[in-house]
Amino acid sequence: MAQFRAKKLDLGCFVNVRNIRDHTKRKVFAEHEAERQALRYIIRNTSLSQRARAQAQLQLTQMHCYTRSTQIKNRCIMGGKGRGIMSDFNMGRYQFRINALAGNIPGVKKASW
Amino acid sequence: MSVPRSRILDLAKVQCRIFSTIFNPEGLRLGNKVLRQRLKGPSVAAYYPRRVGTLKQLQKAYPGWETWDEKEEDRIEGLQVAKMRGKGAPKKKRTAAESKKLGKKKK
Amino acid sequence: MVTMIYSAPLDAKSHLPLDKATISSLDELRLPRAVYAAYLRPLRRAPQYGVPVCDLQLRSYSVRNLELFADTAMRAAYYLNLPAKGPVPLPRITERWTVPRANFIFKKSQENFERRTVRRLIQIQDGEPEVVRAWLGFLEKHQYHGVGMKANVWEWEELGCGKKMEEEAKAAAEETNGLWEGFGRRKLGPEEKVRELLNSEPFRRAMHGDAPMILPEKEGRGQEYKTPLHEVGRG
Numbered sequence: 001m002a003q004f005r006a007k008k009l010d011l012g013c014f015v016n017v018r019n020i021r022d023h024t025k026r027k028v029f030a031e032h033e034a035e036r037q038a039l040r041y042i043i044r045n046t047s048l049s050q051r052a053r054a055q056a057q058l059q060l061t062q063m064h065c066y067t068r069s070t071q072i073k074n075r076c077i078m079g080g081k082g083r084g085i086m087s088d089f090n091m092g093r094y095q096f097r098i099n100a101l102a103g104n105i106p107g108v109k110k111a112s113w
Numbered sequence: 114m115s116v117p118r119s120r121i122l123d124l125a126k127v128q129c130r131i132f133s134t135i136f137n138p139e140g141l142r143l144g145n146k147v148l149r150q151r152l153k154g155p156s157v158a159a160y161y162p163r164r165v166g167t168l169k170q171l172q173k174a175y176p177g178w179e180t181w182d183e184k185e186e187d188r189i190e191g192l193q194v195a196k197m198r199g200k201g202a203p204k205k206k207r208t209a210a211e212s213k214k215l216g217k218k219k220k
Numbered sequence: 221m222v223t224m225i226y227s228a229p230l231d232a233k234s235h236l237p238l239d240k241a242t243i244s245s246l247d248e249l250r251l252p253r254a255v256y257a258a259y260l261r262p263l264r265r266a267p268q269y270g271v272p273v274c275d276l277q278l279r280s281y282s283v284r285n286l287e288l289f290a291d292t293a294m295r296a297a298y299y300l301n302l303p304a305k306g307p308v309p310l311p312r313i314t315e316r317w318t319v320p321r322a323n324f325i326f327k328k329s330q331e332n333f334e335r336r337t338v339r340r341l342i343q344i345q346d347g348e349p350e351v352v353r354a355w356l357g358f359l360e361k362h363q364y365h366g367v368g369m370k371a372n373v374w375e376w377e378e379l380g381c382g383k384k385m386e387e388e389a390k391a392a393a394e395e396t397n398g399l400w401e402g403f404g405r406r407k408l409g410p411e412e413k414v415r416e417l418l419n420s421e422p423f424r425r426a427m428h429g430d431a432p433m434i435l436p437e438k439e440g441r442g443q444e445y446k447t448p449l450h451e452v453g454r455g
Contacts, residue, residue: 012164023161030154037147038413044144052423094323100333107281111334148410
């Protein structure tokens, strides 16, 4: 959503609409995480009054979808791909292979055993 | 030898105070596990590498020093050329009347 | 024995070999002890009590860099009068990944990649905390490329340290006095947020218009929020 997006591009990797969007989502999530956790706590706390808990449920559902952690998806930092990402390197499998063969990833070599 | 329940509860209370945990002898669902969770935000937000080491950041870090930004200089030069040819950006209209006048003239 | 390198004299007769007497007298000269030690294995001090004070783990992808830096660390420890054990080679970590060679389909043809992390452990025994910190600081300042460091430090207090700590905490609290209020990564944690939310207008209304809940003050030095919230909620 445009209201969350950084006014100036602050990405140093491969830039793509989807990458920018995902980056924005991550930042929004980090910003609102405390609030979400607080609401989740109130909802789960059986010692609070039922109405207060219902109120918390309402507030949680009314929060923007960008504040949800499930909206976040790991994307390739070299090519923006959304599938087959290796979480150790934040890269797609093919980009990983290219970079590993080029020696750009420290310590990673072709293996044979 | 049996120990009275109240004494054990006292002990548990003191234990909770010392180790900063929640005293909950009845085992109620208080949702405290939510508060105990680590905040994932900072690590999640650090997934993509940020844009660092740009010339503008350098200029900001060392305001007294001279830096040469090729692209920026080119842009400014182009703007000057356009202005000299009379193709520069129009002057900003401050009031509604000013902008209206111009429109009528054109007609 | 150390091989000596003679600097050739600059005069015209430089091609002439040195006479035997000169060579033998030059051979008799020995290097300063500290320089000579650099050619030998690192010296180490014997611990008196054997109480572990600091565990330094070095990690790297290349053995050469790691060995060199571990050697440096041992020498530094010797000259700081720290009894050091090690460098103990810890089991190396091997991570392997298998990816298809092609960017699209053709799963039958794949390629393996691996990353081997070699580790060394250096343990400092019976060291003064200050000296250990100086040692760690020295190593950090002269970090070697491609070598990561991780240190576990244990400090030992004398008896009756509780009272001392309380005094120190009081002094520190007076000194800072709200100066560090906004310090730290976690600006508004879930605990504070819960309080804020429960005191907000919709929640107050939801609690049948009860008076705003009075929350207990934070106790002294405990920075984390510890009061059981469920009791607060009932109020």
